[in-house]
Amino acid sequence: MKILVSIKRVADPDNASKLKVSSDGTTVTSEGLEWKMNPFDDWSLEAALRLTENAAEKNARVGEVVLVSIGPNDEHTQRIIREGLAKGAERGILVEADEGNLDAGVVSSILKAIVDKESPDLVVMGKQAADGDSNVAGTELAEKLGWPVINYAMKIQTSDDGKTLEVKRELDTGVATVKVTGPAVITTSDRILHPESVKNGVTPDDHQYAKLEVGGRYASLKGIMQAKKKPIDQVSPGDLGVDTSKSLNYKKFELPPARSGQTTFVEDVADLVDKLHNTAKVI
C-alpha cells in the first residue's frame, strides 16, 4: 500500500495565545514561536505508518509513505519533513510556495497534481491545520480527484483483499461505520491514536500500540539517522501546472478581545453558589 500524507508547518499551537497581529492588521506574526508539524497531520502520519508496517516485527515496513509539504523552501519546512521521515516515512516532497499565496482551494489543487504523479492508494491527512482551522482541503482534494473522502476517522481496518477499508468516523451525534473502496482520502480524529485504532492485516490483530497521549510516535535514534539519507524532492506549483488563483482574501486579522474582569477565587461551595445565584445570576 502506498499512502500520501500531507504535512504542514504551523506556529507552535500550544503557544497560539502568544501570536500577534501587525499594526495594520494585515498579517499574523508568530515571532518567537517555534514551527511545529501540524498536530492533526502528525496523527494522520501515525495512522499511515500503522497501515504500512508490521508492528510485531519492529515496525518493519510493508508499504510506502510519501510525505508532501507545501510551504517556504527553508530549514523549518525541511526539518518538519525530516521529522516525518525519521518516524518512518520513505521520502518527501516539498512544494515551494509562500504561505500567503495559499488557501484550501490552492492546496487541494497542488495535492491533486502530486496525487496524479504519485498514484497512491490513499491520501491520509489532517482534518484541519491548527493555524487556519478551515477543515476544507481534504474534502476538496477528494472531489477534485473524483475520490470518496472519509472525514474524522477514528478506526481503520483493511479488508482481506486490501481493496476496501472499513472505517469508523466521528459525527456530532455518534459514530458512523462505512466501507470505502480506494483510492480514497481519509482525515483523522483524535481517537486514531488509540492502541487498537488501525488493523492492516499484517500486524497481528491483537497487537496493542503504545498509548499515545498527545501526538504520533517519537522517532527512534536509528530513524533519525536514516532520515538524513532519505530523499526530499523539490517542486514548484508551476512545475506541476497548477492554477494558483486564490478564492479567499483576508482583509484583516484581529486578536480576540480579552475576557473582561478578573478571576474571583471563591472560598467554598456556599460562596460559589451564592456568586452564581446572586451576582452572575446564571443558576
Place this chain on the structure above:
Amino acid sequence: MANVLVVAELLEGKARKTTLCAVTAARQIAEGTGGSFDILSIGEGAGAAAEELAGYGAGKVLKAEIAGGYTCEKYAATVAEAGKGYDVLVACASAYGKDLLPRVAAKLGAGVASDISEVHTDGGKVSYTRPMYAGNVFGTVEILTDKQVVTVRQSEFEPATASGGASPSEDIAVQADPAADKVEFLGVEVVKSERPDLGDADIVVSGGRALKSAENFTNVIEPLVDALGAAMGASRAACDAGYVAPELQVGQTGKVVAPKLYVAIGISGAIQHLAGMKGSKTIVAINKDKEAPIAQVADYFLVADLFDTVPALTEAVKKL
C-alpha cells in the same frame, strides 16, 4: 444582492437545530444585500422536514429525498446542482456541514469560508469573520469566486425563530455521483440523551482527566449535570481515556460551545480546550491547582478537590 441557499441538516427525519443557526446567518446575508433565501431539505425524511422548515420566511423550501445513511458523496451532486441558482450556500459548521459543503464547493468552483462567527454586509459586499489559530486570532475574509460557500459556528448564531407563513415547497431531482458508489454506509450508533444538546445548552458541565474513570463521571459529574439541567462535556484527555463518548469533547477538535454558564471540573485548560469554551458568558473552574491555565478564562475559581466539592455543589444546587 445575494441570494442564499441554506443546506438543512436532518437527523432521523427532523431538521437539527443547527439548521436554524444557518437560517439566521442566511437571513443576515440576504437582508444585508437586499437578496432572499431558500432552504434545501435533503436526506431521509426531507419531505416532512421541509414542512417544519416552511415557517421560517424562506422564499421556498426545496426537497430532495435520499434514503439510507448519509455520506457526502451521496448528497453533494444534488446540493451543487441546486446551488447553481444561488450566490451563497450556507450550512452549520457541524460535523455534517464541514463534511458536505467543501465537496459541494469544489463542484461549483467556489471558495469556502468555514466556521464563521460573524457576517458583514458593507455596501452590499459580503465578508465574514472567522476564528483561526484555536480562537487566538480572528480573520475577516472575503470570498473572491462567483459563488460563495459558508459554514457557520453554531454557538455564534442564535437559532432562527419561526416567522409564520408557509414557504412553498418544490421537489428537486437527486443527482447521481460516481464517487457515491465507492462508499457503503454500514450503520451509525446514534447516542441518545435526555439532556440538552451540547451545541446549544444554556449550561455545560465538563469533566477532565482528573475524574480518573468513567464511573466517576457517572457518580460525580452526572448528578451535577442533571441538577443544573445542563449538557455534559469533557476534555480531550477524558474522551481519549474512554471516560465518556468522543462526541462530548469540547475544544478545537471537538465541539465549540458558548453557554451562559460553563463549569470546568478537573480540567487544566489546554489551549485546545479553551478554544472550545472561552466564548462562554460565565466560566467556573473547580481544580486543585490554582495555577492551572483554566484560570486565564475563569470568572470564578474554587481551589478544591473535586471529589469532595462536586457532590456538595450538587446538593446545594438542588436546594435553590
